[in-house]
Amino acid sequence: MERDVHRVKFFHTADWHLGKLVQGVYMTEDQRYVLEQFVRAIEEERPDAVIIAGDLYDRAVPPTEAVDLLDELLEQIVVELDTPVLAISGNHDSPDRIDFGTAMMESRGLHIAGRLREEHKPVVLRDADGEVHVHLVPYADPAQVRHAFNDESIRTHDEAMLAITSRITGQMDPAARHILVGHAFVTATGAAEPNTSDSERPLAIGGAEHVRAAYFEPFHYTALGHLHQAHFVGSEKIRYAGSPLKYSISEEHHNKGYLVVNIDGDGNVSVEKRELKPLRDMRRITGPIEEIEAHPVCDDYVFVTLLNDNPVLFPMEKVRAVYPNALHVERRITAVRGTGEAGDTPEEAARRSEADPVSLFESFYLEVKGVPLDEPKKKLFADAFGGLLREEGEVR
Secondary structure (H helix, E strand, O other): OOOOOOEEEEEEEOOOOEOOEEOOEEOHHHHHHHHHHHHHHHHHHOOOEEEEEOOOEOOOOOOHHHHHHHHHHHHHHHHHOOOOEEEEOOOOOOHHHHHOOHHHHHHHOEEEEOOOOOOOOOEEEEEOOEEEEEEEOOOOOHHHHHHHHOOOOOOOHHHHHHHHHHHHHHOOOOOOEEEEEEEOEEEOOOOOOOOOOOOOOOOOOOOOOEEEHHHHOOOOEEEEEOOOOOEEEOEEEEEEOOOOOOOOHHHOOOOOEEEEEEEEOOOOEEEEEEEOOOOOOEEEEEEOHHHHOOOOOOOOEEEEEEOOOOOOOOHHHHHHOOOOOOOEEEEOOOOEOOOOOEOOOHHHHHHHHOOOHHHHHHHHHHHHHOOOOOHHHHHHHHHHHHHHHHHHHHHO
């Protein structure tokens, strides 16, 4: 299929998380299965570029199989299919590893921004109507932006993104069309909103990770990564592509895939969602063990809640006789706590496990000490926990 000379067409994807472990199971085979579908779509539709909006890997030091898979996919897309790839690092990636050899690879069409730089230079695509400038903004926490821009006033993710987008918009060519590629938690107003899954590592704690969507209004399209459910934010031209696979049971009802984006000569954007078929689904199963044992054998990744009143002997072995890839089995217990309060259901326990770390520590402190956590101690905990998050991003 020939590329359309009257508009720029690109595929927007994000959050591949190659090397991902879910409940101790590597997802590499499943990732290869869906990403091979993605490559076949590139071969059939011939987009002008592929955009990957961060989190290529799931950890800073990915396993060899994940590195090999990314290398294989990029060779197929860039070399064999002659399709440029424009990618950024996410909060799970190592900026230095992602950045390695990028200048050398740009001549082949592979543009990867691993580290934020003070000087910004867009990647330029062209069609019959002129240039499309793609602005690659790799993930950087406020401290990194503060250092790169030598601006001590930058303290939050919102302030960091404002500084970055202000620099870009101040230098934009008004004759070109503009795309921004970023990795952040963007909300319509910059206020806290629920996350889309529990497999997304928080960027900060205490409600300081959110970024206002208004900063992206000057761009004809903003391709975002970090949140795993595909959706737009405030405007249909500010979009998350979502992850290509379900990476936690909280993503059970997500429809995974990628976005096909077209930009015409006037900068008008059309977006179409394409779904990817997983090798195995990820879903919940609830029922007594006797009922579950009567199910047909299925390879799906399942999280099982048993409704038996009495304990079940060897529950995982029994479940895996029917669901060999079962990831978790629990029994719903309604035991009474010492305070006389009913025990948590699995849903309540899940909500508690996904709560903000500061809130969890406040509750723990109150329960142990009998007095509320004061603001200085709350800030001390938030700073310490934030430091651990940054350290984890460097060594994982």
